Amino acid sequence: MSGQTSTLISNIGELMTQDAEHRVLKDAAVVIEGERIAWIGPASEAPSADGHVDAEGRAVLPGWVDSHSHLIFAGDRTAEFEARMAGQSYSAGGIAVTTGATRAASDEELTRLAAGRVAEAVSQGTTYLESKTGYGLDLENEARSARIAAATVDEVTYLGAHLVPAGADAEEYTDLVCGPMLDAVRPYVKWADVFCERGAFTEEQSRRVLTACRDAGLGLRVHGNQLGEGPGVQLAVEFGAASVDHVNYLSAADIGALAGTWIGWDASTGTGTRGTVATCLPACDLSTRQPLAPGRALIDAGVQIALAANCNPGTSYTSSIAFCVTTAVLQMHLSVHEAVRAATYGGALALGRESGNDVDGERAVGSIAVGHRADLHMLKALSATHLAYRPGIPLTFAVWRAGVRAV
Ligand SMILES: N=CN[C@@H](CCC(=O)O)C(=O)O
Numbered sequence: 001m002s003g004q005t006s007t008l009i010s011n012i013g014e015l016m017t018q019d020a021e022h023r024v025l026k027d028a029a030v031v032i033e034g035e036r037i038a039w040i041g042p043a044s045e046a047p048s049a050d051g052h053v054d055a056e057g058r059a060v061l062p063g064w065v066d067s068h069s070h071l072i073f074a075g076d077r078t079a080e081f082e083a084r085m086a087g088q089s090y091s092a093g094g095i096a097v098t099t100g101a102t103r104a105a106s107d108e109e110l111t112r113l114a115a116g117r118v119a120e121a122v123s124q125g126t127t128y129l130e131s132k133t134g135y136g137l138d139l140e141n142e143a144r145s146a147r148i149a150a151a152t153v154d155e156v157t158y159l160g161a162h163l164v165p166a167g168a169d170a171e172e173y174t175d176l177v178c179g180p181m182l183d184a185v186r187p188y189v190k191w192a193d194v195f196c197e198r199g200a201f202t203e204e205q206s207r208r209v210l211t212a213c214r215d216a217g218l219g220l221r222v223h224g225n226q227l228g229e230g231p232g233v234q235l236a237v238e239f240g241a242a243s244v245d246h247v248n249y250l251s252a253a254d255i256g257a258l259a260g261t262w263i264g265w266d267a268s269t270g271t272g273t274r275g276t277v278a279t280c281l282p283a284c285d286l287s288t289r290q291p292l293a294p295g296r297a298l299i300d301a302g303v304q305i306a307l308a309a310n311c312n313p314g315t316s317y318t319s320s321i322a323f324c325v326t327t328a329v330l331q332m333h334l335s336v337h338e339a340v341r342a343a344t345y346g347g348a349l350a351l352g353r354e355s356g357n358d359v360d361g362e363r364a365v366g367s368i369a370v371g372h373r374a375d376l377h378m379l380k381a382l383s384a385t386h387l388a389y390r391p392g393i394p395l396t397f398a399v400w401r402a403g404v405r406a407v
């Protein structure tokens with residue numbers, strides 16, 4: 001024993017581990033020790049621990065890993081949403097409204113708003129979150145967003161290339177994103193992203209951003225193929241991006257290219273060379289009235305997918321991963337196990353956190369196995385199937401984040 005406080009959670013009706021063997025254990029138990037999972041197995045064989053929680057037959061899953069969000073913003077876009085529901089289509093231009101409100105907010109206000117959004121996500125079972133910058137769109141405000149994000153979420157992505165701000169020249173702004181702005185955010189971020197879409201950044205501009213950010217040592221991702229077919233997916237594959245997100249409009253060649261990145265990966269053991277995760281954002285697809293991303297076809301082609309909430313004020317003002325899982329099952333034709341996997345292990349894969357070091361480094365998240373971070377989500381239900389069977393019902397009963405009871 002490590003000397004750290006331990007807790008036994010027993011009488012778990014269904015333990016959906018999302019581990020390498022994809023195990024779903026019945027009548028199971030878990031022991032948490034400090035921030036790590038110390039033991040899992042049949043409840044009848046569980047060791048004793050300092051504390052005890054009786055799950056009373058409830059289901060336990062890994063905490064949700066939300067690998068795509070935009071939490072550093074101020075302001076409101078209800079009017080834009082109402083106009084969209086009345087028939088207008090979504091365009092990238094709405095980002096500028098949020099940029100104005102974000103620039104006008106104080107550091108304290110932005111921090112309070114972001115922390116409130118994180119708390120809302122955690123209260124619904126999310127235990128690991130990424131956030132992007134992207135509503136500052138000048139050097140000072142992108143650096144400020146990155147700094148606030150680094151103090152608020154687990155992983156930070158630089159999205160200076162979200163929109164060319166009003167009045168700026170696109171080429172000059174791209175130079176700024178690739179040069180001084182990148183230097184300013186660099187201490188706070190691990191990832192970089194570019195919105196490669198009509199109305200945002202062209203293929204050539206996106207290529208420049210990805211090259212500069214890769215050369216600066218950042219991991220890459222791309223907002224791609226959200227509003228129509230385009231070069232986003234192919235660029236992500238070419239640059240070896242960790243993920244390409246949205247993926248609503250995919251050609252057969254796009255799906256083939258993504259599948260090709262996973263050829264060196266053994267999905268049954270989670271070993272080998274990681275490819276580009278296709279991150280599906282069903283809440284965003286519904287809120288923008290875009291076709292749902294073809295998650296079923298992607299999985300069938302051998303692509304690893306993630307499900308994320310894409311919480312932002314324009315296209316998806318929700319942090320509910322349960323809603324995304326429900327939609328993925330009911331409308332994207334994923335099994336419950338596949339949908340939960342995409343929202344836990346898949347998110348971890350997109351963030352490079354699916355494996356870890358039990359001794360002296362970062363612990364794996366997104367699956368329940370000995371040595372992984374103790375991020376657990378207990379449902380107010382006997383099985384994970386209830387997430388799809390009882391749409392809209394708040395099913396979070398308890399949450400442990402890095403071993404600490406959060407709900
Ligand atoms: N697509 C680009 N960015 C966000 C939306 C940003 C906004 O409209 O404020 C997204 O992921 O959907």
Ligand SMILES: [Zn+2]
Nearest residue numbers: 068070223310
């Ligand atoms: Zn996004």
